[in-house]
Amino acid sequence: MSTNFPVSENVSRMHASSTLKAAQTARMLREQGHDVIDLSVGEPDFDTPEFIKQYAWEGLQKGLTKYTATAGMKPLTDAVVEFYAERFGAEFSAAEVAASCGGKQGLFNAACALLNPGDDVLIPKPYWVTFPEIVTFCRANSVFIDTESTEFILTAEQVRNAITERTKLLIVNSPSNPSGRVIPADEMRRIIETCVERGIYVLTDECYLFFAYPPGEVFTSATLPKDIRQFVCVAGSFSKTFAMTGWRIGYTIANEEWTRAMTKLQSHSASHPTSFVQYACARALQDADASMAAVGSMLAEYERRRDWLIPQLNAIRGFKCAMPEGAFYAFVDVREMLGDEFTTSADVADKMLNGGQIVATDGEPFGADGFIRISYATSMQNLENAIERFRNLFGTRSMSA
Template sequence: MHDTPSRPRFPARIERLTADPASQAWALHGKAIAMQLAGREVCMLSVGDPDFDTPPSIGEAAWRALRAGRTHYPAIAGDTALRGAIAAHHRELSGSDCDPGQVQVFAGAQNALFMLMQALAGEGDEVIIADPYYATYPGVIAACGARMRALDTRDSGWHLTAAGIAAALTPATRVVLLNSPSNPCGVITPAEEVERIVELCRRQQLWLVADEVYGELMFEGGFHSVWRHHAEHDRIVVIGSASKRFAMTGWRLGWCLAPPDLIVRLKALATAGLFGTPPFLQDALAEALTAPPAEAEAMRREYAERARTVLAALDHCPGLQPIVPSAGMFVSIDLSGHALDGTAFAEALLADEAVALMPGIAFGESLRQGLRLSLVAPRPRLAEACAAIRRVASRWATAAAEA
């Protein structure tokens, strides 16, 4: 009897998923948590989990739904009331028509992103994204077997451009993933650039997936949602979330807007991998969207003030250049003026000052010499963290001058 040939224990796409170059960066966050558990006070600015509680009116709506028995199997695409609330919300936000039948509810925007990549890309396909990028993008692209094409955006204002996308196109290109306002930089793709990207995707018959979860955390002015162009191009998808606007990260509620033929396929994926989200949570989100609590606007204003605090505290720090955000809950810091490695700097900051930031490599090669600071602490605490950043930078500059 012949020996059976060696069979791989796991499929190649899963091995690609686990070979994450940002693992060292996430290991640093784990180290910070371990320090906390050991009793050391650590200023945790590494992840984007709001320090605000979910507004009470949202929690009360969930309790009312629980008491009303809203605990049975849900509608897979999302409850009728919630889909209607999401559609109305995006009609107001984008100024463009949106029908409840164009809405699919998921267990968070991350789940929506994963399901969308499963539906739109596969082995041999390419997905174009900006670098720097949200840290989970490589994983969701690898999980569907596609290849990621990350375009360096340092010379284009830290956002994608139609010209950059056009230069990167290959016959394998299938999806453009646009994150605006962006994580980690908080940069908004200008409206005229969005229009050029939409037109390019229309001509090339590419899917354009717009991750707009920070669109309602603009510091000033309104937001140009890609959804306003969905009548021009029938391969536009928009991802939304309750997590940051309403401080509902743990509730795991998100959604996407998509053309009806894609909704049919997303519903099939949701049936296979999710089977809907809890009805009592959906009711709470519908309430939040229909009657937004005052706390949501207060949080938006506070993030803007916190960003200004950080930018002022790091102003004129030699070798450090904050990337000025226009939205969101992060400030990224470019260390290239010092030729510093972001991971080494973050490790020194944690060890010497007990301040945890995320090394930039977690978000792509273009931010290797950088950091991301999460605006998830009161302004005085953020000012203290920035003073610690300046101290570490000063020590490194002195050591480099003496070398």
């Protein structure tokens, strides 16, 4: 029943998250008893490591059930500082760290604390669906950078060419959702320097920081020299790192003024992430050996799946997929299939769903029509079944030869 509710202009202009919608479709079909394979989810299929659950319980037993400081309890902000210092040699203070309810809220805080209506924000394509929506919410303009010529790896030159008089911010995500590509550390430094030289701020979404496959290196812009870092906000998350998507906790690392502005905003929205969750995360970071062992075993399993999956995908008729260096997504170019049967990649995704009961995400909401995002954060068995269904639906390259 329509109530003619007058949705605000700010929210009307936004689109609902297409990735969450795809996951919802999969859940609904499964509840209806369909044998669905969900390759849409952007979350680890692993459970949160047991020792982190134990730390949360310890926090509850200690009575950590009350409000905390808005930017997060001191043990957590201190633990972020120490963890980054030990692992990466980064130097920043606890006053530059703020805990948020997931990386998503950190990104939202960072953009809202900086942007004014009319500012230009550079966003490389393909992008994570939320970036342009946050920019829209701030009444700023997304200026997209096409990175297809460099196989979806952003370069400093592309950034330089895209800068306008009104450019205020660049949002960059590496390892990338949806492409799985990783910007090499030297190029990332050049990209950030290109911005900083022109007084442009950079928001680096490092939510997949620990999921770069060897020999690729993990790079965090938290390690940049202080004069550069003044212009950078790192958005980090516990969601993927420790398979904690439902716990809703992340953090930002930014200069003190930017952090204070973000904290002011958060003080009037979520206040802070859940108290005993903050405690569990603080203890997990302090217990770096156990944490990194957990991350290492997840990374090894994702790598095993990736190494099996990508050649299998490339053997399907009409599929072309570059080897991702990070995250847990295969970004499949299906443009060869467009023509008679399919007009857009959304049609291909529909065929996967209706003909094969496979839920995958169309590339269009990521700014990459003609591509399909496949998450391999799912079991090998599911991946094997999915490949079998793709073969039946579309055939194989050898069959077409």
